[in-house]
Amino acid sequence: MYDFDVLVLGSGPGGQKAAIAAAKLGRRVGVIERRHMVGGVCINTGTIPSKTLREAVLYLTGMSQREMYGQSYRLKDDITVADLAARTQHVIGREIDVIRSQLARNRIRLLTGTGVFADEHTVRVVEDSAGRDTKVTAEKIIIAAGTRPARPAAVEFDERTIIDSDGIINLENIPQSLVVVGAGVIGIEYASMFAALGTKVTVVERRERMLEFCDLEIIEALKYHLRDLAVTFRFSEAVASVERHPRGAIAVLESGKRIAADVVMYSAGRQGMADQLSLEAAGLSADNRGRIQVDEHFRTPVSHIYAVGDVIGFPALASTSMEQGRLAAHHACDEPVRAMHQLQPIGIYTIPEISFVGRTEEELTGAGVPFETGIARYRELARGQIIGDSYGMLKLLVSPDDRTLLGVHVFGTGATEIIHIGQAVMGCNGTIDYLVDTVFNYPTLAESYKVAALDAMNKMRHIDRLRD
Numbered sequence: 152m153y154d155f156d157v158l159v160l161g162s163g164p165g166g167q168k169a170a171i172a173a174a175k176l177g178r179r180v181g182v183i184e185r186r187h188m189v190g191g192v193c194i195n196t197g198t199i200p201s202k203t204l205r206e207a208v209l210y211l212t213g214m215s216q217r218e219m220y221g222q223s224y225r226l227k228d229d230i231t232v233a234d235l236a237a238r239t240q241h242v243i244g245r246e247i248d249v250i251r252s253q254l255a256r257n258r259i260r261l262l263t264g265t266g267v268f269a270d271e272h273t274v275r276v277v278e279d280s281a282g283r284d285t286k287v288t289a290e291k292i293i294i295a296a297g298t299r300p301a302r303p304a305a306v307e308f309d310e311r312t313i314i315d316s317d318g319i320i321n322l323e324n325i326p327q328s329l330v331v332v333g334a335g336v337i338g339i340e341y342a343s344m345f346a347a348l349g350t351k352v353t354v355v356e357r358r359e360r361m362l363e364f365c366d367l368e369i370i371e372a373l374k375y376h377l378r379d380l381a382v383t384f385r386f387s388e389a390v391a392s393v394e395r396h397p398r399g400a401i402a403v404l405e406s407g408k409r410i411a412a413d414v415v416m417y418s419a420g421r422q423g424m425a426d427q428l429s430l431e432a433a434g435l436s437a438d439n440r441g442r443i444q445v446d447e448h449f450r451t452p453v454s455h456i457y458a459v460g461d462v463i464g465f466p467a468l469a470s471t472s473m474e475q476g477r478l479a480a481h482h483a484c485d486e487p488v489r490a491m492h493q494l495q496p497i498g499i500y501t502i503p504e505i506s507f508v509g510r511t512e513e514e515l516t517g518a519g520v521p522f523e524t525g526i527a528r529y530r531e532l533a534r535g536q537i538i539g540d541s542y543g544m545l546k547l548l549v550s551p552d553d554r555t556l557l558g559v560h561v562f563g564t565g566a567t568e569i570i571h572i573g574q575a576v577m578g579c580n581g582t583i584d585y586l587v588d589t590v591f592n593y594p595t596l597a598e599s600y601k602v603a604a605l606d607a608m609n610k611m612r613h614i615d616r617l618r619d
């Protein structure tokens with residue numbers, strides 16, 4: 152008899168939801184997690200700290216109130232790291248407490264240490280600091296070990312002037328100048344937060360553009376806003392080296408340009424943690440980015456071992472990791488499972504925020520799929536005026552053939568919330584007729600759906616009229 156029916160490695164979103172789902176199905180479940188990492192990267196260094204920091208920045212800088220009270224409006228003049236950290240630490244503490252309580256309530260045993268495979272049913276739980284090395288066995292194992300920031304070998308990180316995205320929440324001061332290397336989601340989110348704090352930010356990105364999976368018009372709007380906050384973009388450029396000096400660093404670009412900054416933050420991808428699990432002992436292997444290959448049921452080539460979350464790669468979001476964890480646990484417990492829904496929203500918590508679901512104009516054009524656009528601007532909505540958001544917009548991409556939604560793209564306040572209206576309509580194969588005919592609360596940002604649907608409808612009607 153095994154010690155556990157289901158053993159989970161890692162307590163991030165994927166591991167938590169896998170463990171709870173298996174426990175709800177009556178299985179004996181254990182979770183292995185390293186000390187001080189309950190809740191995973193998500194709670195301790197990633198999603199939650201960064202989103203709380205963003206909220207603190209918005210509140211303390213008074214940014215979203217400046218349309219009303221003038222450009223000089225600030226809640227606090229000298230914002231310190233302590234101001235920002237207080238809120239972050241508070242939320243992290245509460246979230247860890249919630250997770251611990253959920254695990255306890257579901258009688259899930261939390262084993263402190265690093266899990267390392269001894270064989271395909273046995274995992275060593277190693278805690279060097281306590282001099283402990285024990286073994287546990289399980290019938291089914293779910294790996295949810297996540298990732299760590301990838302660090303280029305040639306760069307000397309010192310956790311002070313040259314840092315990665317984990318280091319940003321431990322900075323001692325708000326830098327006056329910051330170089331962000333890599334314009335991916337994490338890099339741009341932090342670039343926008345520090346720009347809002349008044350830091351002079353330079354973003355260096357090897358590619359010609361950023362966030363190319365997003366709608367081009369919306370990325371142009373974001374770039375305009377960030378430039379307005381004194382962000383400089385260096386596209387098609389790469390950092391060749393970083394010189395460390397007593398009072399800061401100099402990023403030397405391959406083109407020969409030099410950029411001086413208090414801090415250089417690398418945000419250049421992430422490395423899967425599978426390379427530290429002794430996978431070979433279980434007959435498994437990881438790719439060179441530390442990721443594990445799985446099938447559509449999240450099963451590895453060893454059929455009783457599953458892997459979920461960032462450790463299996465794209466899309467590497469907390470939102471999708473949770474659902475993967477639940478589905479893997481159900482499959483492992485022989486419970487009927489449906490495939491993960493194809494339609495997944497993307498949320499990017501820049502200032503202003505972005506969210507979308509479905510396809511972009513470029514994708515549709517590339518695939519030869521005709522579409523009509525329907526646009527609503529927040530400044531034309533009563534709620535937009537009330538909250539002082541004059542730049543926000545919602546764009547619907549509509550099929551002229553059957554009026555179904557092909558994509559929804561939102562920029563501005565509440566984007567990551569209101570996207571779910573579009574997602575629900577798309578998920579139920581709804582048409583814009585529903586959005587035109589339905590009544591929305593007034594004044595809301597949700598009303599933008601009706602305005603945009605009417606806009607698309609009017610454009611399509613115009614074409615029909617000319618053809619009659």
Ligand SMILES: Cc1cc2nc3c(=O)[nH]c(=O)nc-3n(C[C@H](O)[C@H](O)[C@H](O)COP(=O)(O)OP(=O)(O)OC[C@H]3O[C@@H](n4cnc5c(N)ncnc54)[C@H](O)[C@@H]3O)c2cc1C
Pocket residue numbers: 160161162163164165166167183184185188189190191192193194196197198199201202264265266267295296297298316337424427428459460461462467468469470471472498500
């Ligand atoms: C700065 C930042 C911002 C982000 N913002 C968002 C966002 O806004 N929205 C969103 O959806 N996603 C966001 N993400 C991504 C999100 O954090 C991840 O997708 C999510 O945390 C992945 O969950 P996971 O379950 O795979 O594991 P993780 O959260 O990565 O946790 C894995 C856990 O496994 C543990 N572990 C590793 N190896 C072992 C071992 N051998 N034994 C025991 N335990 C082990 C680790 O200690 C860790 O606690 C962000 C990420 C970062 C870095």
